Amino acid sequence: MRFSMLPSVLAQMFKKPWTNKFPAKYAPSNTTKYLEDVGAGKAKINPPIETPPDFRGKIVYDKEKCIGCQLCIKVCPCEAIEFKPKEKKIKIYLARCCFCSQCNDICPVKCLSMSDEFLLAEADPYAKELIVE
Amino acid sequence: MSQTQTTKTTYHIPIGPIHPALKEPVYFEFEIAGEKIVDVDVKLGHVHRAVEWASRKRNPIQILYLAERICGICSYCHPAAFTLAVEKIADIEVPERAEYLRVIQGELERITSHLLWAGVAAHEIGFDTVLYLTWQIREKVLDLTEYLTGNRITKGIMMIGGIRRDITKDMLPRIKKDLEYYKECYDKLGKVFLNDKTVKMRSQDAGILTKDEAMKLCAVGPTTRASGVKKDVRVDTSYFAYGDLDIECITPEVLTGEVNGDVYDRIIQRLLEVKQAIELIEDCIDKMPSGDIVAEPKLAKLLNQLKKANGEAIGIHEAPRGEVIHYVKMDGNEAPFTWKVRAPTYNNILPWIPMLKGEQIADIPIVAASTDPCMSCTNRVGIVKDGRKYELTKEQLHKLSIAKTRRLMK
Numbered sequence: 001m002r003f004s005m006l007p008s009v010l011a012q013m014f015k016k017p018w019t020n021k022f023p024a025k026y027a028p029s030n031t032t033k034y035l036e037d038v039g040a041g042k043a044k045i046n047p048p049i050e051t052p053p054d055f056r057g058k059i060v061y062d063k064e065k066c067i068g069c070q071l072c073i074k075v076c077p078c079e080a081i082e083f084k085p086k087e088k089k090i091k092i093y094l095a096r097c098c099f100c101s102q103c104n105d106i107c108p109v110k111c112l113s114m115s116d117e118f119l120l121a122e123a124d125p126y127a128k129e130l131i132v133e
Numbered sequence: 134m135s136q137t138q139t140t141k142t143t144y145h146i147p148i149g150p151i152h153p154a155l156k157e158p159v160y161f162e163f164e165i166a167g168e169k170i171v172d173v174d175v176k177l178g179h180v181h182r183a184v185e186w187a188s189r190k191r192n193p194i195q196i197l198y199l200a201e202r203i204c205g206i207c208s209y210c211h212p213a214a215f216t217l218a219v220e221k222i223a224d225i226e227v228p229e230r231a232e233y234l235r236v237i238q239g240e241l242e243r244i245t246s247h248l249l250w251a252g253v254a255a256h257e258i259g260f261d262t263v264l265y266l267t268w269q270i271r272e273k274v275l276d277l278t279e280y281l282t283g284n285r286i287t288k289g290i291m292m293i294g295g296i297r298r299d300i301t302k303d304m305l306p307r308i309k310k311d312l313e314y315y316k317e318c319y320d321k322l323g324k325v326f327l328n329d330k331t332v333k334m335r336s337q338d339a340g341i342l343t344k345d346e347a348m349k350l351c352a353v354g355p356t357t358r359a360s361g362v363k364k365d366v367r368v369d370t371s372y373f374a375y376g377d378l379d380i381e382c383i384t385p386e387v388l389t390g391e392v393n394g395d396v397y398d399r400i401i402q403r404l405l406e407v408k409q410a411i412e413l414i415e416d417c418i419d420k421m422p423s424g425d426i427v428a429e430p431k432l433a434k435l436l437n438q439l440k441k442a443n444g445e446a447i448g449i450h451e452a453p454r455g456e457v458i459h460y461v462k463m464d465g466n467e468a469p470f471t472w473k474v475r476a477p478t479y480n481n482i483l484p485w486i487p488m489l490k491g492e493q494i495a496d497i498p499i500v501a502a503s504t505d506p507c508m509s510c511t512n513r514v515g516i517v518k519d520g521r522k523y524e525l526t527k528e529q530l531h532k533l534s535i536a537k538t539r540r541l542m543k
Contacts (some may be wrong), residue, residue: 004329008321009419023456054298056283062286071433077191100198100289105297 008097022048051116054100058117059092061132065111066090072103074113084133095125135224143171146494150266159482168493173486188472189535191218193293194432196472200459201287203474206249209242210452211290211474216447217372219293222463223439228425231295232374233417238282238290238308239450240410240417244315246453247355247403247410251326254400257498257538259535263325270318275298277311280304292321294435296426300418310443315411319404326400327388336396340488340500343394350483356504358384359402360390366451378416383409387395396503405503440467452477454505495537498530499524 021107023045028034037043050055073081080096081103104112122130148161152256164172184203193215200211213235220227227235248271255263275285282288282298290297300308326332342352347360357364363382367375386392386400429435445462455477462472481504488500 004325005260005266006535007260008266039291052283054283055288074192074436075194077195098198098287099284101283102194102198102289108433125434 017022021046029102051118055116056101056114058094058115058120059097060113060133061092062111064091065109067109069107069108071106075102075106077102089133094120094130094132134350148228165494167232167276170489170494172203173364173489175482175486179400182289185472187261189468192436192467193438193469196469197291198280198289198396200378201289205248205286206455207242207452207454208287209291210450211237211459212456214448214450214457216291216462217450217461218292218446218461219439221446221448222444223442224462225294225428227295227428229361229422230424231426233421234296234300234426235373236375236378237300237414237417238296240413241274241278243410243453244407245271245278250315250403251322253504254499256365257534258331259538260331267322267323270315270322273311273314277308280307292427293439295425301425305418312411312415319408320413323404326404331538331542332400333397333497336391337540338397339496340395340503341395342484342488344392346487347394347484351480352484353477353480354452355399355402356455356481357514358382358485360394361386361450366449370449372450374417377420378413380413393539396499399503455481491512493537495533
């Protein structure tokens with residue numbers, strides 16, 4: 001057979017593209033202006049595809065519950081967690097985090113959990129949004 | 134009158150050490166007469182990412198994630214082989230359900246890897262429509278992986294003494310639905326790869342690896358099986374739940390009745406393995422017993438247990454590319470004393486020499502890709518001709534390859 005792919009190729013021409021146009025259907029000529037418009041309610045963001053169940057996103061830290069046992073620091077593969085000896089609490093640098101959720105598993109009081117948030121791009125690795133404490 | 138001397142000289146083409154067709158940096162020197170490859174020389178030992186060294190200050194649980202990052206496509210095999218070694222040292226018995234779940238993850242990875250390879254192979258011969266077809270199917274497999282593990286590539290599913298996520302009853306309909314879809318696609322893909330003239334023209338009788346040479350050079354995985362050597366860790370040794378499953382070592386004979394050891398056979402081999410993997414997953418889901426998924430749910434306790442472990446062991450797992458071996462030695466400290474990794478591509482590099490001899494330059498991409506090294510980065514070739522140096526980039530090599538396909542089609 002010479003053109004075994006031809007039927008699939010022709011069928012593909014009439015299918016709707018699978019790509020989800022996130023965050024905007026067409027690339028805006030001015031991104032900052034687009035974001036301002038979104039903030040003012042003039043433009044709308046095309047929502048991203050939903051995350052699967054048990055998705056491992058940004059870590060949520062319940063500071064009150066934490067007992068300062070430092071077990072999470074022991075298992076973190078990328079040394080993203082720092083101990084604050086004075087308060088006996090931890091500080092997580094998300095720029096280093098590899099989102100394995102190992103700290104969630106070992107925590108004896110379950111003060112750590114994973115959220116659905118995955119939009120964590122930032123120019124500065126030490127930005128306020130990328131540090132959980 | 135002076136006579137001009139006409140002697141035939143051969144050219145040398147060096148490829149590497151940093152080369153896109155290669156997962157690990159390796160250096161090639163081709164000796165070329167016209168278009169024919171006369172001789173190939175391979176030099177190894179350029180890769181050093183200090184992954185093994187980084188393990189010296191980490192405990193086994195941290196190393197699981199380090200091992201995952203040795204290779205993006207084999208992100209399950211390396212932690213799997215590492216855990217097998219550590220479990221042997223620390224004498225941890227894994228619950229039966231976890232063994233089955235491990236097989237499911239391993240086979241899912243085999244499907245993704247082989248589909249990715251099929252796409253890359255099609256791309257190398259200039260048949261890009263098939264690349265899009267295979268990667269479309271692969272996307273669905275990645276979706277299922279994401280559903281089962283939470284991530285598409287770096288799955289983070291392995292745990293010493295078991296596995297981190299269970300497959301619950303409400304997940305089964307989705308898995309079965311997806312497996313049906315893969316089977317449908319498998320038939321379609323089989324037709325394209327096995328009956329299409331373009332694929333046959335370029336792959337039949339190209340890059341032949343005989344059975345003798347495959348055994349002599351210790352080729353592993355689909356590369357050696359396509360040459361007729363029945364070597365499969367899943368069959369030869371019993372680990373995970375493979376001992377309880379109905380698994381046979383397959384060679385291209387099953388489909389064609391003969392073994393040639395060429396690129397076409399390696400395509401058939403990988404397609405057959407995709408089918409086998411789908412069947413194994415179905416088998417696992419039916420046979421899976423209920424019970425625990427980890428031997429020691431309290432990680433702090435597990436860490437203490439591993440701290441006391443003393444001894445050495447080897448963990449072997451059949452990765453999509455072949456046999457992956459991890460050697461671990463623990464001496465009663467938190468971090469292991471040694472950790473040595475031998476990935477399957479290492480064995481599959483030397484078979485390139487008999488494969489490439491006598492082939493044309495335009496065949497280098499498809500023959501090199503047929504052993505499934507990481508093709509993502511290849512392709513900068515420097516040709517020295519008459520003392521002048523010029524380089525062939527990946528795109529130019531690719532164009533040469535496409536031109537050969539066109540030429541053959543005329």
